[in-house]
Amino acid sequence: MNLQITDGEIDIRPSVAKPYPGFFHEVGEERFRKLVFDHYESIKTSDIAFLFPVFDDDDFAEAQKHAADFLIEISGGPDYFIQTRGEHQMVGRHAPFRIDEKARKTWLELYIPLLEALETEGISPEYIESFWNYLDLFSMWVVNTKS
Numbered sequence: 010m011n012l013q014i015t016d017g018e019i020d021i022r023p024s025v026a027k028p029y030p031g032f033f034h035e036v037g038e039e040r041f042r043k044l045v046f047d048h049y050e051s052i053k054t055s056d057i058a059f060l061f062p063v064f065d066d067d068d069f070a071e072a073q074k075h076a077a078d079f080l081i082e083i084s085g086g087p088d089y090f091i092q093t094r095g096e097h098q099m100v101g102r103h104a105p106f107r108i109d110e111k112a113r114k115t116w117l118e119l120y121i122p123l124l125e126a127l128e129t130e131g132i133s134p135e136y137i138e139s140f141w142n143y144l145d146l147f148s149m150w151v152v153n154t155k156s
């Protein structure tokens with residue numbers, strides 16, 4: 010399975026394909042939520058923890074839920090994010106946070122062991138890769154600060 014991080018550059022926003030719907034269907038909503046939950050848990054002890062509301066359990070749980078709702082929606086699941094948060098506006102929603110290329114790479118790296126675990130659980134590598142490719146490219150959109 011090929012989970013490589015592409016070098017990004019500030020203000021370069023590539024076109025991005027959504028993950029294959031087969032990824033969400035094969036993983037299932039419960040396991041998908043656990044994936045995003047686990048990613049946020051690993052953020053807590055990472056170099057990018059300072060960007061997130063790690064000192065407020067309720068705010069952190071809300072952030073976790075919003076991220077899962079969004080990724081489920083983008084992966085072909087129910088439109089939870091639009092219903093509760095409105096328009097996606099991901100660039101604007103990330104604008105208050107100083108996100109540089111290094112932070113992006115850390116954010117992505119934290120997904121790698123979690124996605125490798127899905128492969129060992131029997132999820133098709135090509136589905137996992139399609140989700141990864143989405144994260145790899147779309148994460149470039151939210152970089153707003155020079156390293």
Ligand code: HEM
Nearest residue numbers: 060062072075076079094102106108112113116144147148
């Ligand atoms: C594919 C890439 C990404 C997606 C799909 C994504 C998605 C989201 C979503 C849906 C939210 C919640 C927005 C809201 O409900 O208002 C969010 C919040 C946030 N994201 Fe991202 N994100 C991505 C990449 C990143 C990266 C690379 C970083 C930083 C390294 C980052 C940092 C944050 C922060 C700090 C918040 C605010 C947390 C809070 O609610 O306090 N995101 N992201």
